Amino acid sequence: xxxxxxxxxxxxxxxxxxxxxxxxxxxxxxxxxxxxxxxxxxxxxxxxxxxxxxxxxxxxxxxxxxxxxxxxxxxxxxxxxxxxxxxxxxxxxxxxxxxxxxxxxxxxxxxxxxxxxxxxxxxxxxxxxxxxxxxxxxxxxxxxxxxxxxxxxxxxxxxxxxxxxxxxxxxxxxxxxxxx
Amino acid sequence: xxxxxxxxxxxxxxxxxxxxxxxxxxxxxxxxxxxxxxxxxxxxxxxxxxxxxxxxxxxxxxxxxxxxxxxxxxxxxxxxxxxxxxxxxxxxxxxxxxxxxxxxxxxxxxxxxxxxxxxxxxxxxxxxxxxxxxxxxxxxxxxxxxxxxxxxxxxxxxxxxxxxxxxxxxxxxxxxxxxxxxxxxxxxxxxxxxxxxxxxxxxxxxxxxxxxxxxxxxxxxxxxxxxxxxxxxxxxxxxxxxxxxxxxxxxxxxxxxxxxxxxxxxxxxxxxxxxxxxxxxxxxxxxxxxxxxxxxxxxxxxxxxxxxxxxxxxxxxxxxxxxxxxxxxxxxxxxxxxxxxxxxxxxxxxxxxxxxxxxxxxxxxxxxxxxxxxxxxxxxxxxxxxxxxxxxxxxxxxxxxxxxxxxxxxxxxxxxxxxxxxxxxxxxxxxxxxxxxxxxxxxxxxxxxxxxxxxxxxxxxxxxxxxxxxxxxxxxxxxxxxxxxxxxxxxxxxxxxxxxxxxxxxxxxxxxxxxxxxxxxxxxxxxxxxxxxxxxxxxxxxxxxxxxxxxxxxxxxxxxxxxxxxxxxxxxxxxxxxxxxxxxxxxxxxxxxxxxxxxxxxxxxxxxxxxxxxxxxxxxxxxxxxxxxxxxxxxxxxxxxxxxxxxxxxxxxxxxxxxxxxxxxxxxxxxxxx
Numbered sequence: 123x124x125x126x127x128x129x130x131x132x133x134x135x136x137x138x139x140x141x142x143x144x145x146x147x148x149x150x151x152x153x154x155x156x157x158x159x160x161x162x163x164x165x166x167x168x169x170x171x172x173x174x175x176x177x178x179x180x181x182x183x184x185x186x187x188x189x190x191x192x193x194x195x196x197x198x199x200x201x202x203x204x205x206x207x208x209x210x211x212x213x214x215x216x217x218x219x220x221x222x223x224x225x226x227x228x229x230x231x232x233x234x235x236x237x238x239x240x241x242x243x244x245x246x247x248x249x250x251x252x253x254x255x256x257x258x259x260x261x262x263x264x265x266x267x268x269x270x271x272x273x274x275x276x277x278x279x280x281x282x283x284x285x286x287x288x289x290x291x292x293x294x295x296x297x298x299x300x301x302x
Numbered sequence: 303x304x305x306x307x308x309x310x311x312x313x314x315x316x317x318x319x320x321x322x323x324x325x326x327x328x329x330x331x332x333x334x335x336x337x338x339x340x341x342x343x344x345x346x347x348x349x350x351x352x353x354x355x356x357x358x359x360x361x362x363x364x365x366x367x368x369x370x371x372x373x374x375x376x377x378x379x380x381x382x383x384x385x386x387x388x389x390x391x392x393x394x395x396x397x398x399x400x401x402x403x404x405x406x407x408x409x410x411x412x413x414x415x416x417x418x419x420x421x422x423x424x425x426x427x428x429x430x431x432x433x434x435x436x437x438x439x440x441x442x443x444x445x446x447x448x449x450x451x452x453x454x455x456x457x458x459x460x461x462x463x464x465x466x467x468x469x470x471x472x473x474x475x476x477x478x479x480x481x482x483x484x485x486x487x488x489x490x491x492x493x494x495x496x497x498x499x500x501x502x503x504x505x506x507x508x509x510x511x512x513x514x515x516x517x518x519x520x521x522x523x524x525x526x527x528x529x530x531x532x533x534x535x536x537x538x539x540x541x542x543x544x545x546x547x548x549x550x551x552x553x554x555x556x557x558x559x560x561x562x563x564x565x566x567x568x569x570x571x572x573x574x575x576x577x578x579x580x581x582x583x584x585x586x587x588x589x590x591x592x593x594x595x596x597x598x599x600x601x602x603x604x605x606x607x608x609x610x611x612x613x614x615x616x617x618x619x620x621x622x623x624x625x626x627x628x629x630x631x632x633x634x635x636x637x638x639x640x641x642x643x644x645x646x647x648x649x650x651x652x653x654x655x656x657x658x659x660x661x662x663x664x665x666x667x668x669x670x671x672x673x674x675x676x677x678x679x680x681x682x683x684x685x686x687x688x689x690x691x692x693x694x695x696x697x698x699x700x701x702x703x704x705x706x707x708x709x710x711x712x713x714x715x716x717x718x719x720x721x722x723x724x725x726x727x728x729x730x731x732x733x734x735x736x737x738x739x740x741x742x743x744x745x746x747x748x749x750x751x752x753x754x755x756x757x758x759x760x761x762x763x764x765x766x767x768x769x770x771x772x773x774x775x776x777x778x779x780x781x782x783x784x785x786x787x788x789x790x791x792x793x794x795x796x797x798x799x800x801x802x803x804x805x806x807x808x809x810x811x812x813x814x815x816x817x818x819x820x821x822x823x824x825x826x827x828x829x830x831x832x833x834x835x836x837x838x839x840x841x842x843x844x845x846x847x848x849x850x851x852x853x854x855x856x857x858x859x860x861x862x863x864x865x866x867x868x869x870x871x872x873x874x875x876x877x878x879x880x881x882x883x884x885x886x887x888x889x890x891x892x893x894x895x896x897x898x899x900x901x902x903x904x905x906x907x908x909x910x911x912x913x914x915x916x917x918x919x920x921x922x923x924x925x926x927x928x929x930x931x932x933x934x935x936x937x938x939x940x941x942x943x944x945x946x947x948x949x950x951x952x953x954x955x956x957x958x959x960x961x962x963x964x965x966x967x968x969x970x971x972x973x974x975x976x
Contacts, residue, residue, distance in 0.1 A: 173321060244310065275941055275972075277941070
């Protein structure tokens with residue numbers, strides 16, 4: 123029986139797959155398929171998070187590496203409080219960039235209500251700033267979650283995000299729009 | 303128009319929609335040909351026999367159970383036993399001068415200009431890895447030599463380059479040169495085309511049978527996981543990544559790949575320097591030198607510089623060691639570990655791929671090209687940063703309280719709940735100044751106050767200013783009279799970094815990279831901007847050196863800068879400005895008071911480095927030896943550090959413990975100052 127309720131604290135993968143809790147996704151669980159169910163849950167979250175870090179050209183490789191790692195170390199990963207965050211680091215470290223990452227493999231589609239040049243400016247941010255901004259605003263991760271995967275303090279995350287957004291505004295020549 | 307934050311979310315939605323799910327077990331995945339890590343030692347070995355092996359094969363993710371229904375590796379493409387590749391004697395000596403540039407300069411101490419001597423290009427479809435032969439020559443494996451399907455090894459001698467080819471049965475989908483062992487036997491990690499499991503083969507690289515397979519190791523090697531192979535005197539051992547490995551490699555780690563002679567007999571590499579890394583709060587590196595030379599160790603660094611696996615370490619002929627602590631381009635600046643136990647960081651003109659025993663670096667440029675530097679890269683046109691260790695004059699501020707000395711200013715702090723507090727004394731009785739949001743759970747910038755990030759209080763406690771970051775992004779400054787608790791004002795003062803001068807007559811605030819100094823008696827504000835149309839990209843911190851001298855920590859382009867602003871209360875003068883470090887070298891540099899008379903001190907949370915010196919020290923760069931700034935050792939990793947009253951220290955460690963002059967203040971804290 124799967125109890126479907128949400129709690130704010132992150133669930134471990136084991137809790138998630140035991141069906142005791144459903145933290146961010148409702149998944150089916152049946153004994154031997156626990157790892158594959160975990161993949162179903164974690165893959166899109168990982169792919170979205172890593173996209174902003176390693177770029178579109180490498181994101182699938184990075185996700186695959188992270189999933190391979192998870193499979194190989196499943197007994198450990200299953201007990202982690204934040205397996206997605208940990209696997210984000212695995213995918214990130216196993217996909218070191220050589221060229222500036224791109225968000226889109228081809229010319230991006232026109233995005234309504236998005237500043238021209240924002241994609242390029244975002245991807246041109248220093249890696250720490252870009253990752254923090256991406257995870258916070260592109261993936262809705264909390265500062266604490268970001269801090270955990272970047273191995274910095276939440277206040278440093280706030281610094282990276284603030285600095286990154288300020289740089290984007292400066293690059294784009296847009297005013298502060300917090301109230302807009 | 304959407305807010306910038308919402309636009310980023312929209313971009314993420316669109317970009318995510320353009321990616322393809324990575325599917326699992328037997329389903330085709332949208333995995334492009336994987337470009338292996340530059341750090342090939344990250345190549346995995348599945349040393350645990352009998353466990354499930356996972357492979358990434360040609361865009362297909364499969365699980366391979368050694369006992370069950372795993373996909374079968376094609377027998378004709380995946381050598382599984384030693385000597386399955388027919389020994390060949392077809393080594394070919396290629397025309398010399400594969401080096402595009404004329405002979406490489408190796409004059410010790412000379413700074414090579416960028417980009418140095420270019421090496422011939424690596425084939426676009428391949429991956430090049432570099433090592434050195436026993437005589438110190440550079441050797442390279444190109445996994446797709448000259449765009450062909452076959453790999454080749456090129457040895458760069460003094461005046462000529464020799465290319466070694468292999469039998470066509472050595473046809474890898476990927477291949478890295480692990481190392482060159484005794485007798486110039488090359489150890490190549492590779493995965494056969496169409497196969498899923500990796501192997502390591504030992505080839506002769508010199509002599510009449512160059513290119514001949516000597517022996518081959520283990521079907522247990524695979525291309526997944528996160529384990530690297532680390533050389534020792536007996537051979538390679540596996541080092542698992544991403545878990546607590548305080549000793550790297552483990553002394554109990556079994557030999558996975560032994561060194562062999564040309565007959566395939568196991569031998570010992572007696573003349574090899576062997577490294578062990580000890581990872582705790584600091585990174586220790588020990589080297590076991592060959593022969594009679596005594597072992598040596600260095601305490602290198604801490605914080606973000608600690609690598610996840612084995613650091614990249616290279617023993618030089620002159621007794622130095624080069625350490626590169628991370629494969630990231632941003633943190634790959636080499637550190638020389640010197641025979642006297644000190645260390646010195648230098649700037650690399652690119653990503654360091656390998657360091658030859660004579661001190662030359664193989665460097666990857668931003669365009670993917672490779673070049674060979676002279677012996678001592680470092681003094682480039684950028685100002686060098688201070689060494690991460692204690693080179694240079696060392697100030698020694700104390701944690702102990704000076705007996706009988708009354709602190710010049712009250713202690714203020716941000717507690718673990720994100721609240722601003724002031725202490726009635728240093729005995730630890732916090733009085734709330736503002737009830738801020740919990741900084742650990744605050745996640746959204748732009749939609750509301752994110753938390754207290756600055757407190758400045760008058761020496762007589764007559765007024766306190768509290769900075770809230772970062773909503774709106776420019777920040778909000780609240781005013782209160784202790785012990786009254788501040789409340790958000792209907793007409794708030796916008797800005798950040800509120801900083802009172804010692805006599806509390808002037809308040810400096812940053813507003814969008816411009817500084818405003820307000821005379822609190824008259825309300826008159828002066829705006830301070832950099833001269834000559836320059837801009838501070840970001841103003842990171844403000845610090846009153848005395849009543850009329852304000853220090854500004856900013857960054858201009860890619861450099862951290864210190865600017866001195868003087869004011870008589872009615873006018874201001876800006877300058878001098880000192881650029882003292884590359885911006886990427888410090889993640890969150892902030893002022894940290896004054897560790898000694900006349901000094902301005904800074905602390906970087908990310909690297910836990912503390913720098914201190916006068917204005918001239920910040921502008922005094924001595925080439926690759928770094929600046930004349932003092933580098934101070936904190937008692938531990940700190941979230942916040944502040945020196946006051948001739949070197950007394952207030953600091954908050956990463957466990958959120960606040961200490962004032964060595965005394966622990968009960969409670970959890972994030973930041974503290976006087």
